[in-house]
Amino acid sequence: MTAKEMKIKTFSLIEEYYPEHKELADDQDVKYKINGVINSIMLDLMKYRKVPAKYSFEITKDKNVLKLSSIPDFYQLDTIKDIEYIIMGNLEIIFNTEDIEFSKTVEIYYYKYPKTMQLTFKSEDESASYDEEFEFEQELDILEIMPYGIAADLLKMDMISNYGRYFDEKYRELKQTIDSRKTKGTAIIVGGVDI
Numbered sequence: 001m002t003a004k005e006m007k008i009k010t011f012s013l014i015e016e017y018y019p020e021h022k023e024l025a026d027d028q029d030v031k032y033k034i035n036g037v038i039n040s041i042m043l044d045l046m047k048y049r050k051v052p053a054k055y056s057f058e059i060t061k062d063k064n065v066l067k068l069s070s071i072p073d074f075y076q077l078d079t080i081k082d083i084e085y086i087i088m089g090n091l092e093i094i095f096n097t098e099d100i101e102f103s104k105t106v107e108i109y110y111y112k113y114p115k116t117m118q119l120t121f122k123s124e125d126e127s128a129s130y131d132e133e134f135e136f137e138q139e140l141d142i143l144e145i146m147p148y149g150i151a152a153d154l155l156k157m158d159m160i161s162n163y164g165r166y167f168d169e170k171y172r173e174l175k176q177t178i179d180s181r182k183t184k185g186t187a188i189i190v191g192g193v194d195i
Contacts, residue, residue, distance in 0.1 A: 001136050002134060003117060003131040003134040004131040006038065006143065006146060006147065009147040010034070010150045010154070011030075013151045014154060014167075030154055033154070034150070035119050036117075037153045038150055039117055039119075040153065042146065045142050045145060045178075046114055048178040049138065049139065049142050049179075050075065051111060051114050051137050051138065052078070052112075053072070053073070053109075054107055054108065055072065057108055059095050059106060060102055064097045065094050065095070066092060067092045068087075068090065068091060068093065069091075073112035073113045073114075074113075075110070075113050076110065076111045077093075078109040078111060079109050080093070080108050080109070081106075081107065081109075083095055083104070083106050084096035093108075114136070114137045114138060115136075117134060118134075145178070148167050148170045149167075151163075152165075152171050
């Protein structure tokens, strides 16, 4: 889903979107702050369904330490297969190189921060073009929840209609339905013990 599609969904919820107009919303204040609000909601939902990623690292005789900050958009480690390692103070991974042949490439499976939206633009046309090109990294079920969180944040100061409260309650309700699993777990037991 593109940023433009997300904004159309959100503005349609809060009755700001009019298909016959060129611009997505009439309210300038909303247009200026929506990218920051989208980033906040995206980072909130990331905690419920993480964005998986993979990074390759080559271990050599002189290089067996990897700083976590050097892994692109690193959020949380998932696993590193076929090698022993320890994590020191959430700053670096130290690989055990006693029983390996050099050089060895390891695959690091981790969760990353999703790509966030740019906040400022030189012109309205640049902003519109960006919205058409920006693609979210989250899955569709997460993207369907986002407009409610965005609408809740945009309308939080609307004391008269209470729409902000309605969208906030709906957003919280939908977050409770998120299944954090990517796959169903299965176990196969081979062999066993005769009793």
